[in-house]
Amino acid sequence: MNEIKSVSDYVDYLDTMKETYPMQRYVVPATFFRGQSNKEWKLSPRLYREKLFGQEGTMIKEIVHTNPKEFDMGRFDVLAKLQHFGFPTRLLDVSSNPLVALYFACSDKNEMVNDGAVYIFPNLPASWSDDPLVDLVMDFIFEHTSNSLWLEEFLRVTKSKYSNVTTRLMPDTIESLLWDLNIPAFAVVPKKNNSRLISQEGAFFLFGMQTVSKKSSDNPGTYGREYYSFGPIEMEDHKKLWHVSEKVIIPAKYKKKILKQLDLMGINEQRLFPDIEHQLKYILEKYKNEKNA
Template identity: 50%
Template sequence: MKEINSIAEYLDYISEIKFLAKRTYSVGCYTFFRGQANIEWKLTPGLYRSNLFTSESLLLIELQHICPEEFLTNRFETLVKMQHFGLPTRLLDTTTNPLVALYFACKDDHVSEKDGIVYIFPNLPVMWSTSQVVDLIMDFVFECNPSLVYLEGVADISQQKYPLIIKGLISECTRSILHYYTIPAMAVMPAKTNERIEAQDGAFLIFGMNVQNKRSSVNPGTKGRVYYNFKPAEISSPQDICREAEMVLIPSKSKKEILKQLDLVGFNERKLFPDLEHKIQYIIRDVLANRFNGF
């Protein structure tokens, strides 16, 4: 793990990483960064930390029913917006801008005494948010109970909805769907539909699942059907997301100085949180720190 104490050291280290720039109509190749202000925090999305995994679709549907006018976009954008307003989801925020990640690794007054960390995921295969693969995952997120999933039924419907990625015999379709469901973390590039995503060069990891068990039904109406029980994917290290993942340590003693350097080049609360509330907070702190008191 590389330790850095300034923006210059950080950018020198980043520049040594070999970045690729490949694009197709469905997949891009990007490097994602994630900054965390406490090195002890795990790489885990809010839904998986909050013991709400089995209630995922219920949370989403309830919120849509309460505020239908707020969620009129596609399902992925809806999930992003729900997370933005505080709902635990399986999304983990990342960025394509290394300085944005460095800001978040330093900026958290509650853990200023803790070392920060930047995770670097080089050259990830990244899905566009409008791809059929992302739509398939969103169908699960919004419609399925992870503890009782009839995959053959999902395959039958998905074969018609997503012919580019789900095709062949039902058994083949089922295997394809199971593959997509169990990707540990899928990298997704969102549409720039809100100011914060635009300002932060935002991107996301959709966390996947593992099969906990499966069983054959003995009920008269569904006898013989195989039902799957899923659990959250277990990410024990950043290499579970990307084999070439790297980490940069930001010592707690260097956080304040790095934040000053970031402010000088325009990476601050006012820039990264363009809503009025955050702009006001930035101005107040700036005035308190720099006002002239003497005559």
């Protein structure tokens, strides 16, 4: 596994990758990058890590109903905003800028003694946030507060709702619906409607789920209906998300050096987090470091 000791090492590695995968940034498919400060961490969204999958729909519904003006927007935008505020969602932050991912692989002060990692996903097919496939997952999240789902009814509503969709093949059988819901994760390019997304050149991986069980109802009112239960997907290997993805390691002893190099290039907390709290924090840290130099 490749180790990165400097920004120049990283750029050289990306140049080598481009010979195999001519990477694109500003079109779809696109290349995405994910930096994590601990190489042992799995690629998993916070909702799944904190085992809150079963409460997802209920939590979001309560938030939207108690803060209607704050969340008067499209459903994917609601998820993106919750992610922005640090609330557990099934989104995982990625960037189209490789230097931004390198920064996040090095910047967590609680993980400075651990090796970091950058995941590279070259030419990954991506959806816009208003794509019908994205909307299908939003239907599951926002319309169903139970993990036990009568898929026949879900499919009927889906076929009616998306009957005029011509941009992609929408599910028309239980099997094809399950296929879409069970996609491990896919990239979504959001509306750039906040300064942090713009600064970080951000996008998201929207995680799917796995079918846990299928059970026929024996209740008198729903007798014979088949209900499917779902659970969070387990992402043990980054190649399960994208088969040509790569992982590079950032040894702990080089993190501070790389952060200094990135700072000279304008990739720092002040640039990536334009809110006043992070601006003040960056300036304070800068003067502390100068004093201790």
